[in-house]
Amino acid sequence: MAVKRKIIKERVPTPERPAEERIKSFVEVNLGYTFELAVKEAERCLQCPYNYAPCIKGCPVHIDIPGFISKLVQYRDDPDKAVKEALSVIWACNSLPATTGRVCPQEDQCEMNCVMGKVGDKINIGKLERFVADYAREKGIDEELLFEMVPKIEKKGQKVAIIGAGPAGLTAAGELAKLGYDVTIYEALHEAGGVLMYGIPEFRLPKSIVESEIDKLKKLGVKILTDHIVGRTVTIEELLEEYDAVFIGSGAGTPRLINAPGINLNGIYTANEFLTRVNLMKAYLFPEYDTPVKVGKRVVVIGAGNTAMDAARSARRFGAEVIIAYRRGPEDVSARVEEVEHAKEEGIKFEFFVNPVEFIGDGKGNLKAVKFEKMKALDERDSRGKRKIVGTGEYVTIEADTVIIAIGKHPNRLIVNTPGLKVERGRIVVDENLMTSIPGVFAGGDAIRGEATVILAMGDGRLAAKAIHEYLTKKRESKNA
């Protein structure tokens, strides 16, 4: 690596739809790189050595980032080959790159650590990952790679049940299928994908992309039983009779509500209900699609995570005036930077240091306004490093006909109530191998973490698959012995 390279300080930007245009539709906002632009950006990478590369350390699943980026440059004269090579590097650690390329908080992970940041802009790793996945999908290169993989799989003759088809469950299923296990996913909803389908909106993650990632799993032999609710349709005990191991990837689906008067007024949605209606049920196409949603003229979204941004930006696309109300300050906003920027560009306003205390109705059961207490921050910090906040005793009232509550979620109660399953503060407790208190039952993703991220859920899926493989190998060997 003695070659002297010229450092290009500025990022090659990805084209985006202008804000005025995009608030009128659910079409994807970011348009992604072309091959030429991707190569230009890839050339900026310093190719830090594998053992040192700080971007890899920042990635929760340790993708060989310089490794995949270098392929784009190395085979620049043969785009198909470049992408195929890059994709197989990514696939070694991450089976859903089209998704993670779009939704990972790169600024807090790989890109946070990138050494280019010391001299200029950090490498746009997320968009490069997304480019590789998109190009491969459009050209059928991912199919090609898959076809080369499938015949090499050696069947193990053991069965694994996966609960939930979100990123954790899908990843565990994929890894286990590649290892030769017979895998069946039990999914409560009518579509697989978890939050990727029902939560994250089309303009950020097109559903056709999630569907194609799931199709690949089916090609690996994974069976998906939708409409099957574990805890009702079948219990974990029953699954253990039929399967050799079980993985719980049921997420954190139960919405947290605000304990304030008026919470059940019409016009108050949980973000989950609102986003499910909009994304999974396509309420933005009502009445062509049968499911309605009501978005008033003035919408207040409570919370400031990714869920809040998605709800706010979705509401904006129905023509509403939207305010994000958060009880802390701007430095504690937990959403991805790109989403916050997009939200601002789209005309969404932010109110900080306000905490809802009452929802005021019109006397007919409909919401009219929200009463907030003004908050202030102290110097003291809480266990998560956020500044503590206290009420000031001053109040403000904001008029609103729709409120969307996005203040977090708990794991699904139907699973958590399984006898013998150890749970603390609503989360399933696991050991370092992600095994729960029930032998042979593993868990990962939001079900054990509370609300986390797609890539962490996938990381758990991979780790659990490895642990399940070891567990089942022992089981197999002791049977044969």
Added chain:
Amino acid sequence: MYKILEKKEIAMRNTWYKIHAPHVAKKVKPGQFVIVRAFKNGERIPLTPVMWDPEEGWIVLIVFTRGKTTARMAAELKEGGEILNIAGPLGNPAEMEKFGKILAIGAYTGIVEVYPIAKAWQELGNKVTTLHVTFEPMVVLKDELERAVGRHLLETVPIDMTKSFPENMKNVTKRLTEKVRELLEKEEWDLVFMVGPTGDQKAVFEVVKEFGVPMKADLHPIMVDGTGMCGACRVTVGGEVKFACIDGPEFDAYKVHWDELIARSGYYTDMEQRAMQEYMRLMQQAAQGGE
């Protein structure tokens, strides 16, 4: 995909579907429901298995044609065809205890949800009387109920064509409350149970309350997922927020905040009407085009 083994109109606006859904048939208990999504661009709606066979793997749904989704089901689903999604069973099974003498009431198609519960209560040794109040042409499950419980009472109201539908419905509510009052005055009861429109449930509860008889009701808030993940179905019960799909659907009628539930159920009425009008317009267009 779930195959429709049988489909027939068993009374005006009441359609019977026998469907192959082994995952539900194997598990379902009286009091539970399923969520059905019949069409690709369709809505998810809750419906109740009325009968089932775990060995043969079928369930029966009886559906009242109400708005667009149920109208589409009646018009577009075919015997031998398929329903896209049936998730379940959902909700908690009805409490199976020896309560004693029970009055189990169903208004309109609500009686089909009463049927499996009343039948199981009777088999358990309770003395069950079922009361069905509906319009004359909408009587369902008469013979089945007469066979299943101690006494089946049927009260019908004629449809007065000179009056609007809401006016007609008022007559059903009137007959319903009068009949309940009469039964409570004449006899001693240990429990009243009711399924039917929320407004009628409240009206009946007002009567039952005067007599102080315990009352349970299966609630029908609007639902989306039915698994506790959306919060659409929330109701205030005893001052606490409950999710009807995982905490219910059965609740103590004395604790339910009825007015809130009624207001919440009507939230989409204008949009539902719009969807229905649009659907009827398309149907008319198709009919004209076909001539």
